[in-house]
Amino acid sequence: MNRIDRRFQELRRAGRQALIPYITAGDPRPDLTVPMLHALVEAGADILELGVPFSDPMADGPVIQKACERALAHGMSLRGVLELVRDFRRTDAETPVVLMGYLNPIESLGYDAFVAGVRDAGVDGVLTVDLPPEEAAELTEPLKAAGIAPIFLLAPTSSSARIRRTAELAQGYLYYVSLKGVTGSAALNVAEVADKLAEIRALTDLPLGVGFGIKDPPTAAAIARVADAVVVGSTLVAKMGELADDPARMRREVAEVIAAMRRAMDEARG
Amino acid sequence: MKALHEKVDYRQFPDRTGHFGRYGGRFVAETLMEALHELDEAWQAYRHDPEFLAELDRDLARYVGRPSPLYHAERWSRQLGGAQIYLKREDLNHTGAHKINNTVGQALLAKRMGKTRLIAETGAGQHGVASATVAARLGMECVVYMGAEDIQRQAPNVYRMRLLGATVQPVTSGSRTLKDALNEALRDWVANVDDTFYMIGTVAGPHPYPLLVREFQAVIGRETREQMLADHGCLPDALVACVGGGSNAIGLFHPFLNDREVAMYGVEAAGSGIETGRHAATLCAGRPGVLHGNRTYLLNDANGQITETHSVSAGLDYPGVGPEHAWLKDIGRAHYVAVTDDEALQGFHDLTRIEGIIPALETSHALAYVTQLAPTMRSDQRIVINLSGRGDKDIYTVAALEGAQL
Numbered sequence: 001m002n003r004i005d006r007r008f009q010e011l012r013r014a015g016r017q018a019l020i021p022y023i024t025a026g027d028p029r030p031d032l033t034v035p036m037l038h039a040l041v042e043a044g045a046d047i048l049e050l051g052v053p054f055s056d057p058m059a060d061g062p063v064i065q066k067a068c069e070r071a072l073a074h075g076m077s078l079r080g081v082l083e084l085v086r087d088f089r090r091t092d093a094e095t096p097v098v099l100m101g102y103l104n105p106i107e108s109l110g111y112d113a114f115v116a117g118v119r120d121a122g123v124d125g126v127l128t129v130d131l132p133p134e135e136a137a138e139l140t141e142p143l144k145a146a147g148i149a150p151i152f153l154l155a156p157t158s159s160s161a162r163i164r165r166t167a168e169l170a171q172g173y174l175y176y177v178s179l180k181g182v183t184g185s186a187a188l189n190v191a192e193v194a195d196k197l198a199e200i201r202a203l204t205d206l207p208l209g210v211g212f213g214i215k216d217p218p219t220a221a222a223i224a225r226v227a228d229a230v231v232v233g234s235t236l237v238a239k240m241g242e243l244a245d246d247p248a249r250m251r252r253e254v255a256e257v258i259a260a261m262r263r264a265m266d267e268a269r270g
Numbered sequence: 271m272k273a274l275h276e277k278v279d280y281r282q283f284p285d286r287t288g289h290f291g292r293y294g295g296r297f298v299a300e301t302l303m304e305a306l307h308e309l310d311e312a313w314q315a316y317r318h319d320p321e322f323l324a325e326l327d328r329d330l331a332r333y334v335g336r337p338s339p340l341y342h343a344e345r346w347s348r349q350l351g352g353a354q355i356y357l358k359r360e361d362l363n364h365t366g367a368h369k370i371n372n373t374v375g376q377a378l379l380a381k382r383m384g385k386t387r388l389i390a391e392t393g394a395g396q397h398g399v400a401s402a403t404v405a406a407r408l409g410m411e412c413v414v415y416m417g418a419e420d421i422q423r424q425a426p427n428v429y430r431m432r433l434l435g436a437t438v439q440p441v442t443s444g445s446r447t448l449k450d451a452l453n454e455a456l457r458d459w460v461a462n463v464d465d466t467f468y469m470i471g472t473v474a475g476p477h478p479y480p481l482l483v484r485e486f487q488a489v490i491g492r493e494t495r496e497q498m499l500a501d502h503g504c505l506p507d508a509l510v511a512c513v514g515g516g517s518n519a520i521g522l523f524h525p526f527l528n529d530r531e532v533a534m535y536g537v538e539a540a541g542s543g544i545e546t547g548r549h550a551a552t553l554c555a556g557r558p559g560v561l562h563g564n565r566t567y568l569l570n571d572a573n574g575q576i577t578e579t580h581s582v583s584a585g586l587d588y589p590g591v592g593p594e595h596a597w598l599k600d601i602g603r604a605h606y607v608a609v610t611d612d613e614a615l616q617g618f619h620d621l622t623r624i625e626g627i628i629p630a631l632e633t634s635h636a637l638a639y640v641t642q643l644a645p646t647m648r649s650d651q652r653i654v655i656n657l658s659g660r661g662d663k664d665i666y667t668v669a670a671l672e673g674a675q676l
Contacts, residue, residue, distance in 0.1 A: 055444060055575040056561060058453045059299040059460070065443050077573035103297060103560040108574025130297045130560065134287065157304035157463065166300075177301055181461040 003096040003124045004149050004172040007046055008207045008228065015269060017224040018173075019044055019262055020209060022100065022233035023254075024051035024067035025084055026076030028244035034087045036240075036251055041095050043255035044262030049127070049231065052081050052101030059129045061184030063234040066241055078105040078114070082121040089122035098125035098151060098172070106139070115142045125149040125172045133162075133169045140169055153177050156196060160203060167204035173229055176200065176210045184234030188213035194226040217264030224265040232261060280527035280603060283594070288477020288564075291600065293593035296476040298563045302456070305463045310478045312383050317485065322378060329374045330489060333407070334364050336371075338490075340497040340654070346624045353507065353647035355640060357627070357657040358494050358522065367630065367659030368490060368518045369400035373469055375486035377404040380467035387411045387462065390469045391455040393420055393448030393514075394584035394632070395427025396659060397471030402436035412436040415454045417447040420584055427663060445578045448588050452562050472515025473592035476563030480592050487521025494654055495525050502652070508533040508643065511656040512635040513553065513606065514586035516595045518658035523604060524594075533605070536595060537639040539581035540608035550579035551608040552591040553599050566593040582611035582667065583631035585659075613638040618661065618668065630659030631667065 001009075011018055021040045025033050037048055053071035057064060078101075085097055099118065106114045106128065118126060126143055128136075133152060140150040149172030154163060156179065167174065176197065178188040188210075197208055210223045211231030220230045236254050243250035283290045296306060316322040330336040339362065343355045360368040373390075380388060388405045390412070392398030398414040405412030414431055418440040421428055431438050444450040452475075459468040473480045473487070491509075498506055509526060511519035513536035526532045541549035549555065552567045559568040561576060569577045569589040581587045598604040609617075617637030622628045629637060636655050644653060661668075669676050 056449060056453050058456045058562070059301070061457070062443070069444070072575060077575075079573070104568070104570065104576070105574035107559050107565075108570060108572070129299050130563070132296065132298065132300060132303055135295050135297055153300040155299075155301040155304075158300060159304065162300075162303065177299075180301060180463055182457045185461065 002147055002149055002172065003094065004047060007096050008173065011046060017227065017265055018046040018209070018229035019220070019258065019265060020047045020049055020229050020231045021045050021236055021258055022049040022051060022231060023236060023240065024053055024064060024071050025081040026053055026071030026074055027067040027237065028070050028240055030074050030076055030080065030084070032247050033084050036254065037088050038092065039251045039255045040258055041092060043258040045095070045258055047096045047098060047229070049098045049100050049233070050081065050085065052078055052099055052105060054102040054105060057102060059182055061182040061234060063184040063238045063241070067237045070241070078109055079117070082117045085121040085123055096124040097122065098127055099123055100127040101129065103128050103131050111139055111142060115146050115148070118148055119146040123148060125151045127151040127153070127175060129153065133166050136169060144171065151175055154200060156180055156192070160199070163200055163203050167206055170206060173207040173209045174200065174204065175231065176208055176227070178210050178212045181212065183212055185213055187215070188219070190222045193223065197226050217260045220261040221264040221268035224268055230261070230265065232258070281524070283597070284477065284481055288481065290594050290597035293565050293596040294477055294480055295565050296563060297560045297565065298476050299460070301460045302476070305459065306476055306478070312379055313478055313482055316379060316382060322382070326375055326378055329378070330371065334370050334374060335362060336489065337493045338362050340494060340501070343625050346621065347644070349624060350641060350644040352644040352649060353651040353653045354649065355644060356506070356652060356654045358490060358654055360490060360518065360656060360658050361627070361629065361660035365400050365403055366662065367396045367400070368487060368521060368656070369397045369471060370403065371489055371521070372471065372483050372486040372517065373397070373400040373404045376467070376469045376482070377408055380410070381408060383467065385465060385467035387466045388469055389413045389415070389455050389458050389466055390471060391415045391448065391451040392471065393417070393451070393587055394663070395420070395424040395431065396585060396663070398436070398438070399427055399430050399434070401469050402431040402434035405436060406434045413439055413458065415439050415441050415451040415458070417445070417451050418442045419446040420448065423584055424663070426666070449576060449590070472517040473520045473594060474515045474562060474564060474566065474590055480564065480594055483517050484520045484524055484594065487517050488524045490518065490521035490656060491523060491525035494522060498654070505529055505532055506654045507647065507651040508535065508653045510535045510537065510636045510640050510643065510653060512537050512586060512632050512658060513591060513595060514539070514550070514588050514632065515590070516592035518656050520592060520594055522654070522656040527603060534603065535639060535643065536604055536606045537635045538606060538608040539583060539586040539635055540610045541580040543610055544608060548580040549608065550581045550586050550588060552589060553595060553606040554608045558596065561590050564593045566596040567591050582614060582671070583635070585630070585632040586635065607639055609635050609638040615668065615671070617641065627657070628661035629657060630661045631664045633658045
């Protein structure tokens with residue numbers, strides 16, 4: 001069984017929701033990524049989303065754009081990201097790792113080499129932002145054959161037909177984009193999210209994660225009441241950018257954000 | 271293999287899912303899929319609607335100034351000593367380039383879809399001006415995304431857009447040029463999808479844009495075909511057009527694709543020379559990948575990161591190209607070549623001094639290639655060049671390069 005499925009099974013048994021932090025690999029410096037991932041796990045992360053930097057991140061807001069620029073300036077690449085995951089796996093064999101990025105670096109590497117690379121590095125899921133279900137079969141089939149979950153986005157505008165089609169192709173979890181906008185946009189509307197999640201749940205048994213616009217512990221807690229997973233990205237990445245010159249403090253403060261969200265989510269449950 | 275090609279009806283492409291062979295498609299985040307679906311439905315509903323087509327024809331005739339003349343450049347033909355050269359005068363359109371054919375069409379679609387806000391990306395500013403122009407005429411809000419770098423290089427067009435009432439939004443991410451402006455326009459569209467229409471300026475982007483823009487630009491080739499048949503009773507032997515994203519080239523080529531005797535040449539920007547790495551010759555020097563919603567040829571590094579391009583002409587300074595061109599290249603229906611900045615500048619001066627027409631620097635690339643092509647052909651053969659834009663906007667660039675004080 002894939003680590004992602006196992007993790008959601010454990011959480012469900014415990015009546016808890018997953019907390020999924022996102023950071024961009026290689027930001028602010030490649031050598032800081034693996035220690036940051038371990039710190040996130042220690043602070044209460046259940047699954048890790050690791051961004052593969054791309055020169056043209058068209059679904060991302062300014063915070064993650066800047067993170068991509070910082071990582072690329074340090075020579076980070078898809079191959080480099082796989083090295084980082086391999087490194088992380090040396091001391092953590094349990095926490096699921098999901099790569100999130102854009103299609104062109106994968107096309108450039110070649111699908112076969114990519115699938116072999118993620119499998120060997122110990123990646124558990126792949127979310128390719130600009131690869132909708134209609135174009136995805138060529139990549140999802142070899143991923144699934146290698147035991148790696150293809151993860152897809154759903155949006156407020158997704159019709160029931162699209163939700164059904166996406167759910168058929170997806171494994172691991174579905175990532176619901178909580179608002180019309182790019183990553184790091186303004187606040188989301190919890191009631192609207194709850195309505196849409198109810199619609200999606202009627203169509204699939206996959207766990208539902210929610211991301212985009214979750215900036216603080218109260219929002220994380222509110223989302224945890226209606227979703228199976230809470231994804232937090234830009235808030236962490238902004239802090240990493242600000243504290244890039246002080247890695248120890250960066251790790252501490254970013255971990256504190258995750259710990260506070262974890263507490264708020266667990267209290268909301270109790 | 272050849273026999274198979276003989277049977278291809280090139281004009282049946284893209285297929286219903288927006289593919290030209292393996293190119294094209296719809297590679298965007300889920301947040302845009304419904305918007306693209308809605309646009310596709312609107313296009314399918316109106317593309318054969320008599321009222322829509324009549325309004326489009328009326329606008330093209332009375333606002334844009336179509337049909338544009340097909341002019342025989344006799345003196346230049348004689349000097350080159352080969353084929354007869356004809357210029358399709360898109361430079362005489364309102365706003366001075368072919369770009370307006372597309373924005374007039376997309377604006378009519380936007381109006382029928384009930385959208386109240388137009389957004390566009392621009393590199394040199396020509397598509398931005400053409401977008402701001404139709405927005406002013408329809409009384410719609412207009413935001414044009416433009417790389418901060420390009421805003422510096424193209425000050426007159428920035429001012430024209432502002433005069434027309436558009437907001438010019440500087441883009442400071444990435445390389446601060448056209449590709450980044452496109453990213454930013456897509457981000458705006460995701461966030462404002464309910465009331466906003468995104469006018470893409472070239473035959474690239476997610477389906478249905480490459481189809482939509484081609485259909486609005488194909489008026490160039492349709493007119494050329496009629497004009498050639500009326501004047502000479504035969505089709506041209508060769509078509510030549512510059513290729514950045516490729517909209518003026520597709521506009522000229524498309525109505526001739528099934529006329530297998532008509533040769534086609536797309537001319538890319540070799541910048542300082544392809545071997546220097548400072549160029550924008552995507553089809554000549556790139557490889558297939560995915561960017562801005564479609565699979566096509568791209569200029570990218572070994573890790574799949576998009577690389578910065580260079581051309582003396584801002585309108586060709588783009589690391590991608592329309593997917594239909596990628597397909598036409600692979601199947602061999604069109605040929606793609608590249609000329610350098612210096613060669614293009616020579617073409618700019620040649621046409622200006624020999625025919626009294628100041629061409630855009632983009633167009634000058636096509637002219638430069640014709641100076642090589644024409645002498646290899648017989649004097650009873652005919653070449654049509656798409657004179658895609660006039661060069662008034664470029665006189666500052668040319669003056670600066672040649673050390674002239676304005």
